Amino acid sequence: MTEDARNSGRTRVTRRDLMRMVGGGAGYWLTRGTLGISLASAAPSDTLVTGFSFDIKTLDPGRQLENGSSHIGHATYDSLVTFDGADLTTPKPSLATGWKVSPDGKTLTFTLRRNVRFATGNPLTSADVKWSFDRVRYIKGNGAFLLNGVQDVLAPDPYSVVIQLDAPHPAILPILSSPVLGVLDSKVVTQNGGDASPDAKEKDKAEAYLNDHSAGSGPYILESQTRDQEIVLVKNPTHWRGAPSISRVVVRNIKEPATEELMLKRGDLEIAWGIGPDEARSLRQTPGVTVKTAPALNLLYVIMNNNPQVGGPFSNPKVQQAVRYALDYNGILALAGPGSVRLAGVIPTTLPGALPSSEAVKTDLDRAKQLLKDANPGDLKGQLSFSTGNVFYGVQFGIVAEKVQADLAKVGIQITLDGLPSSIALQKYRDAKDQLGIWAWAADYPDVSDYLVFVPGRTVGKRAGWPADASPDTQALADLATKAETEIDNAKRVSLYQQVNRKIAEIGPFAPMFQPVAPYAFRSTLRGVVLASTWFIDYTTVKKG
Amino acid sequence: MHLQTYILRRVLLLIPMLAGITVVSFVLSHAVPADPVTANVGEQAAADPAVVAAFRHRWGLDKPLYQQYLIYLWNLTHGDMGTSISTKQPVLLDLRQHLPATIELAIPAMAVGIAVGVPLGIVSAVNRAKAIDEVARVVSMAGVSLPVFWLGLMAMLVFYAQLGIAPSPGRLTASIVPPRFMTGFLLVDALVARRFDVIGDWSGHLVLPAIVLSLYGLSRITRVMRGSMLETLDEDFIRTARAKGLRRWHVIFRHAARNGLIPVVTIIGLSFGDLLSGAVVTETVFAWPGLGLYAFSSATSLDFPAIMGVGITVATVYIFVNLLVDIAYALFDPRVRVG
Secondary structure: OOHHHHHOOOOOOOHHHHHHHHHHHHHHHHHHHHHHHHHHOOOOOOEEEEEEOOOOOOOOHHHOOOHHHHHHHHHHOOOOEEOOOOOOOOOEEOOEEEEEEOOOOOEEEEEEOOOOEOOOOOEOOHHHHHHHHHHHHHOOOOOHHHHOOEEEEEEEEOOEEEEEEOOOOOOHHHHOOOHHHOOOOHHHHHHOOOOOOOOHHHHOOOHHHHHHOOOOOOOEEEEEEEOOOEEEEEEOOOOOOOOOOOOEEEEEEOOOHHHHHHHHHHOOOOEEEOOOHHHHHHHHOOOOEEEEEEEOOOOEEEEEOOOHHHHHHHHOHHHHHHHHHHOOHHHHHHHHOOOOEEOOOOOOOOOOOOOOHHHOOOOOHHHHHHHHHHHOOOOOEEEEEEEOOOEEOOEEHHHHHHHHHHHHHOOOOEEEEEEEOHHHHHHHHHOOOOOEEEEEOOOOOOOHHHHHHHOOOOHHHHHOOOOHHHOHHHHHHHHHHHHHHHOOOHHHHHHHHHHHHHHHHHHOOEEEEEEOEEEEEEEOOEEOOOEEOOOEEOHHHOEEO | OOHHHHHHHHHHHHHHHHHHHHHHHHHHHHHOOOOHHHHHOOHHHHOOHHHHHHHHHHOOOOOOHHHHHHHHHHHHHOOOOOEOOOOOOEHHHHHHHHHHHHHHHHHHHHHHHHHHHHHHHHHHHHOOOOHHHHHHHHHHHHHHHOOHHHHHHHHHHHHHHHOOOOOOOOOOOOOOOOOOOOOOOHHHHHHHOOOHHHHHHHHHHHHHHHHHHHHHHHHHHHHHHHHHHHHHHOOHHHHHHHHOOOOHHHHHHHHHHHHHHHHHHHHHHHHHHHHHOOOHHHHHHOOOOOHHHHHHHHHHOOOHHHHHHHHHHHHHHHHHHHHHHHHHHHHHOOOOOOO
16 A cells, blocks of 8 residues: 555645745745834834943942943932033922022022822822931942941922032032932832831842832832833823823843944834944934934043052153143044044043143154153053953944053054953953053042042042052142032032042143034934933933824 | 653753753853953943942842852842842843743744754755755854844844835834833733733744744754765665655655654754844844843943853753753654663
8 A cells, every 4th residue: 555545544744834924924024024013113102112232230220330221210210400401400399399508508498399199099298218318328239338428318398308428519419310329209109118217228129119110209210121122111191280291111232232223213113322423323314213313421531650660661650741742632522423522531422520622742752762762661562451352432442452551552652452241351451450541530429529430549540550649749639529529619610620620630640632522313203312422312301293 | 761760860960960061150250350340330430449349249249259149049039139220120030031032033933943954954955966965054054153133133134124024123113112021921811911012023023033043953953964865864764765766846845854863952952042042143133132132231331140141041041942852852763862
């Protein structure tokens, strides 16, 4: 009996049937795909899809550090003050309708907005503000340093908050805009393990809850977080400013800027940031997409080490100056992309105390060579350390390192490149072991005082082996910095910061290169899309056309 | 030895192997000249010793190393892989969320690799030096040489951005609400929740990354299949089969290919292991939240519990895949005796 005869009594799937099914399936997929794109890619009119490369490690405001976390925190929590749009110079009322500073600058009294409720329905009072701030101070998380210098937070009545400082600290006002200092619903968070007592660092267990639920009064409520994938926000209908016009925001984790570019072009993303100059250039030529830039509160600089045992020849001030004259700043700016700005000191241009770019050191190879001859340091060899894993606003650190190497070779300085994985590079830098390094300083908050880290004896100064007591000059600079950060008169303050900035540029072991610009892109049918470097996009201003 | 006894013995060997993996992972991750404090605590925050101390205490990093290891091992035997320093979730939950995404991609990629690679290798060998052979050799050479990052971006540029026949990167379209998380496998979770819209969308999103991911394995399979077939076709028994007057394709498939497949099975096993360990580059380009992305971010942030968790998972995957390969050998080749 043949096989066919044996099988004829049973139903069986013939090869032809199989082909039909496969063909039908493939056909369905293809047509669904082609038709589906034009239908499904435009998100429903009340949903907004945005994307960036997540650096989010927690959505617990008190423990946040990253800008990505601030982005979500700004949508889900309100702070006492805020900034409008991209103007990060004038704090505006938010939960606080007004504030007074005492004549000695050490006491701030805030009047709270009335009739504000959390998304849970609980009323927001000064007790919640005090609780939230105490929690930040006592859990000793990444955000605790923002309240350095705060002696106490008082809630004398339900609509007043008093902040007592150790010393005058004008930066406290812009600091209070940070989503880290967003106000939490103390009842709900306490019920879920929250603690704001001095033992909070042991007792507080609310992070797990706050990673899946927001407990704020902000315009949006956290609906869900899928790690490494997306965060979904839904509008808070009872927000005191009124419900936002976009009901639902899906924030997607898109790690690759080229992917962001393609998705924007197809309309699968409506707003994207973290793109580099290459993507921005391509998107500018795409109909239906608008590209803008926002000044970034960041700078890229070369650090050298003043400690002779680490810095070697680069601990010599004349050699440091020679390095500053040897760099080809025009070439470096070309790498950075259009919109990036040459910096004369370490303070970014949008902050008071910044110096005009015209004051910046200009490339002068002859002067550099002369300085090197005068310094007579012997073997002009050095190691330039940097992180290979990081991309700085579209520019790879490695590319900048190669440029610096080439520039310094022109004056006879031989540089070997020391590219390391990010955490190892960062460790070496923090341990003050970089002979030369390429690093950035992103502002922790939108105030010039954050850039005092470059002062001798402070955070970055230490990394450069530059203590305050190194010389009378450095001590004078350190004292000037303290004066600047406690000065409450605005005009005097600006002048003091300019002096500090000039001195750092003159005697500091740094070569500031540029302040980058942050390009961002969105579908042209959207209105009100503005990027602020502190928290990226504020969804309450965005409207669909 | 009986096959079942062999399997049981291999599975039991898993335990000492995993113990060894934990030691190696622990030692290597702690040998890195960087501190998790550096990778997880901000610069300004780290200037406060109280913050650093609180961080270390929270994650058990203030204990001596051997104690940290023993605590980890003790918890592991109770099914607790610790809490991830980055995601703040239990590592086991992180793996349950990330691994299915990788498996969902690995299985179709492997299927394409086998379905295309094996026949291509056979056809290539049989038509040696003819046009099809040259084409297959160029394609497989390209597949192992071209960087997957570039291939992925090019595929997206052509099929997604320009032609519009592939859907957007990611597991699902953003406007679709995913089904409730149960197994992490979107197909299963969608079926349970009767969300048939999700199934259609999910399958569309799978195609391009799976094809891109399959290319490397496909190329390896083609090359090994071709080489193995060429060797087999020269064997005496093939000449005998032809001499007996058997039809050409009967000789090729029933006789030559079955023998030629044996070394290919090893390659298939290795490729599958590679795919299941997560392809961080493909996942980056296609915004696919799988194990590769998780492994990469835990390595860069010195997230020890996550690193250990990934190490154990990947090791287990390879051990099982190797076991399957050995069983496949025993099934394919009657001369092979296990044990």
